[in-house]
Every structure is written in structure tokens, then in C-alpha cells.
Amino acid sequence: MGLGGYLTWTALARELVNTYDPQKVFPFERHGDLVKLVKTPMFANNPYILQSFTDDFAIPMQLNSPETNYCKQDTPAKATHRYDKHIIEQLCEVYGINNPKLKCEMYFVGEEIAIVDRLLSDFSLDNFLVIEPQSNDEYTVNKKYPLEKWQYVADSLMKQGYQLAQIGKATHDQVLDGVVDLTGKTNFREAALIIQKSKLFISSEGGLMHAANAVETPSVIIYTGFIHPRMTSYPENTNIWIGKDHGPCGMKVECAHCKQDAILHDPAEILTAIENKLE
Numbered sequence: 001m002g003l004g005g006y007l008t009w010t011a012l013a014r015e016l017v018n019t020y021d022p023q024k025v026f027p028f029e030r031h032g033d034l035v036k037l038v039k040t041p042m043f044a045n046n047p048y049i050l051q052s053f054t055d056d057f058a059i060p061m062q063l064n065s066p067e068t069n070y071c072k073q074d075t076p077a078k079a080t081h082r083y084d085k086h087i088i089e090q091l092c093e094v095y096g097i098n099n100p101k102l103k104c105e106m107y108f109v110g111e112e113i114a115i116v117d118r119l120l121s122d123f124s125l126d127n128f129l130v131i132e133p134q135s136n137d138e139y140t141v142n143k144k145y146p147l148e149k150w151q152y153v154a155d156s157l158m159k160q161g162y163q164l165a166q167i168g169k170a171t172h173d174q175v176l177d178g179v180v181d182l183t184g185k186t187n188f189r190e191a192a193l194i195i196q197k198s199k200l201f202i203s204s205e206g207g208l209m210h211a212a213n214a215v216e217t218p219s220v221i222i223y224t225g226f227i228h229p230r231m232t233s234y235p236e237n238t239n240i241w242i243g244k245d246h247g248p249c250g251m252k253v254e255c256a257h258c259k260q261d262a263i264l265h266d267p268a269e270i271l272t273a274i275e276n277k278l279e
Helices: 003-020 088-092 110-122 148-161 189-198 206-216 256-264 268-278
Strands: 026-030 036-037 058-062 071-074 079-081 128-132 163-166 201-204 217-224 238-241
Touching: 003 026, 003 058, 003 088, 071 163, 088 217, 110 189, 128 148, 148 163, 148 268, 201 206, 206 217, 217 268, 238 268
Parallel strands: 026 058, 128 163, 128 201, 201 217, 217 238
Antiparallel strands: 026 036, 071 079
């Protein structure tokens, strides 16, 4: 499970506490007869979630249950997802909770905030936008949107006087020209804090989209035909599904349709969505 996936469980934890009134939620995985407490940076400092084995009363929340898995079949070539409801709604459904708030949770400490404040000060970032043009292709290559089209969007925004900061993994061949390069300079939680202090987050569908939701920063998100936006999109965002004519395909090997959709798509649609969001 990716870090963004863990964040969706923070929404379930909140809904469980608010609905059933336990003090905490106990996140675990079951492996045969063994029970393992799940610890992830996404759960750190969360008041709804137990951080260690204690005697506190808590409701169990099993993260590796087949019932809560939105991926119903997974082969080397293709993943078949359930997409009639948002992931958070699917998780809550298993626990008898309807109409949950589509909101992830992150809780930060002063040291994290101070680190990010220093970083923003060092790069003179104020009243800025955050962009993440990279896509994690370890699971599928079909979420990629062409870097040159991201560059068009960035150039157009910078010509209008906007300051852009790029976050994500350290890379030498996917950094946009002219942006403030913060790639590789933060961990996931620090990146979320940078997004929190920005005016807008711009990216393809991925983990930091869930972080932007958690820190209440609106986003413009690009979806290819790999998955249906209904499964992960948040209502406060502008979600552009460039693969709606063939998706969701779930293809993990290269999909000719996803690739062609990205090639043919006009990035001016992204720019317009950003401008409308900023207004």
C-alpha cells in the first residue's frame, strides 16, 4: 500500500471514532494467526489511531482484509478495480458507515512545521503554487502525462507571474525549467506541509493528491484512462479525465490507448482549469 492509500484509512479511523465512540482505532494486519500493528508516517500523531500496543479500548481496523480492498483482481498485466464509490466510501461501507466525509487526516508537530518554514524561507517562496509532474510508474506506466505538456503549463503560469515549486522524488530528467526545484528535499509529510502553504496543487492522480486533501489545499488533478476518477477524486478539486473515452482500463503494462490519450490531449485544458481555480 502506498502512502496515499494509508491516508484514505485515516478517514475511516475518524468515521469509526465519531460513529461508534471508541477512544481509538487499532490499525492492524492479520497474517495467519499473527496480528501486526500497522505503523506508518501517515498515522503519526493522529488522535484517532493507536500508536502502540496499549490497554486502551479501541475498535479494530484491519488493513489487509479482502472486503476492504478496492482492487478486486490483480495480475501482472491488469488490475480490476471497484469504482462505483470512492475508496473512502468503500472502506466505510464495510463498517456500516454511509455518506462519510471524503477527507483524509494528517497531524503535524512543531519540528516538521519549522523545517518546512525554513525551506520556504531559503527559497523565498510565498504566495506560490505547487506542481508535481512525476508519476510513480512502479505499479503502472499508464498514469504518465508528457513532461513537455507540464512544461507548457508551467511556462504559461510563470509568464502570468505565478511562482511554482516542484516537489517529488529527486530526479535529474523530470524537473521543469524555471520552477523552484524542491524535488528530493522533503519527505512525504514535509511535502504535504509545503502543499498546505501553497495556493494550489497541480499533479497527476497519486499519493500527494490525498495529502493535499488532508491539508485542505484545492487541486487540479489529471486522470489518465488507468482508473476512474470516481474511485479517488475529491469534490473540492478540478479533476480532468483525459482517458474517459476508453477507461478505466486498469492496464499495468503499457496501454496504447492511455499513451495516445496523453499525446493528443491539449494541455490548455489544464491551464484553463488552473486559472479558473485561482480566480
